[in-house]
Amino acid sequence: MSWFESFILGLVQGLTEFLPISSSAHLRLTAAFAGWKDPGAAFTAVTQIGTEAAVLIYFRKDIARIITAWSRSLVDSSRRGDHDAKMGWLVIVGSIPIGVLGLAFKDQIEGPFRNLQLIAATxxxxxxxLGIADRLAARDTQGGRHRAARPRKSLEELNVRDGLLFGLAQAMALVPGVSRSGATISGGLFMGYSREAAARYSFLLAIPAVLASGLFELKDIGEGHVSWGPTIFATVLAFVVAYAVIAWFMRFITTRSFMPFVIYRVVLGVVILVLVYAGVLDPHAGESVG
Structure with missing residues (x-):
């Protein structure tokens, strides 16, 4: 991998990680359209450490509060009813599905799941x-001619069942093209949570999974065409860009819908399928990383 490739891929990773459009799909597609080798699942996972570092800094007050309350609740039972203490447990519970499924389908994630036709379909x-979930949320918030608006749930109402359902939705992002934030936010909207609550929990829930995945894949960097220098460079760049994207996205969703992302996803997916079936794009383009 050249330094120019790592620059472009790091930029793409930072721009797309927290938007509901799938960063892993965009890394795969960028390489395919540019005629480069697929950067691979290991490169994707390690550069996500950079984007997750942006989450740790942006939500540092929330995270510090949750960790502190959760730690104290381990030794003081009177604190176990505290919302932040419960949130710590709910993040752990919600991380179980992606951990189990990630290990179970590791070979598929690194191979067949990276087929461009599958990515386009997802x-x-x-x-x-996401579009259906967003419309349901908008209908509840705005109400209608024959019914009043209904308040959406906040994170204070999150429970173990919902935490597990959020986690199952997040696990769907093991398939490139699904999008971690897109899947978890959609799940949250269907369960009645507000856009902001679903996005906030989505970002917090991703921390253990992304960091664990990135650290696990570190051993594969340096093998094949993906070397350490460009990977570190891409990771740092992804961190800087992702921080700006998080700040923008959290402001965006308080007043706007997800429909621009819905339209973008559908149009991109259709374009990829057309190019593949027209023989312009090989669904296995650059697939080998060995």
Whole structure:
């Protein structure tokens, strides 16, 4: 991997990680369209450490409060009813599905799941699901001619069942094209949570999974065409860009819908399928990273 490739891929990772459009799909597609080798699952996972560092800094007050309350609740039972203490447990519970499924389907994630036809299909399908969930949320918030608006749930109402469902939704992002934030936010909207609550929990829930995945994949960096220098450079760049994206996205969702992302996903997915079936794009383009 050249330094120019790492610059472009780090930029793409930072721009797309927290938007509901799938960073892993965009890394795969960027390489395919540019005629580069697929950067691979290991490169994707390690550069996500950079984007997750942006989450740790942006939500540092929330995270410090949650860790402190959770730690104290381990030795003081009177603190176990505290919302922040419960949130610590709910993040742990919600991380179980992706941990189990990630290990179970590791070979598929690094191989067949990176097929461009599958990526295109998941871009379209999750885009439609996100659109439906967003419309339901908007209908509840705005009400209608024959019914009053209904308040959406906040994170204070999160429970173990919902935490596990959020976690199952996050696990769907093991398939490139699904999008971690897109899947978890969609799940949250269907469960009645507000856009901001679903996005905030999505970002917090991703921390253990992304850091564990990135650290686990470190051993594979340096093998094949992906070397340490460009990977570190891409990771740092992804961190800087991702921090700016998080700040923008959290402001965006308080007043705007997800429909621009829905349209983008569907259009991109259709374009990829057309190019593949027209013979312009090989669905296995650059697939070998060995």
């Amino acid at each position: 871009l379209i399908v999750l885009g439609v699901i």
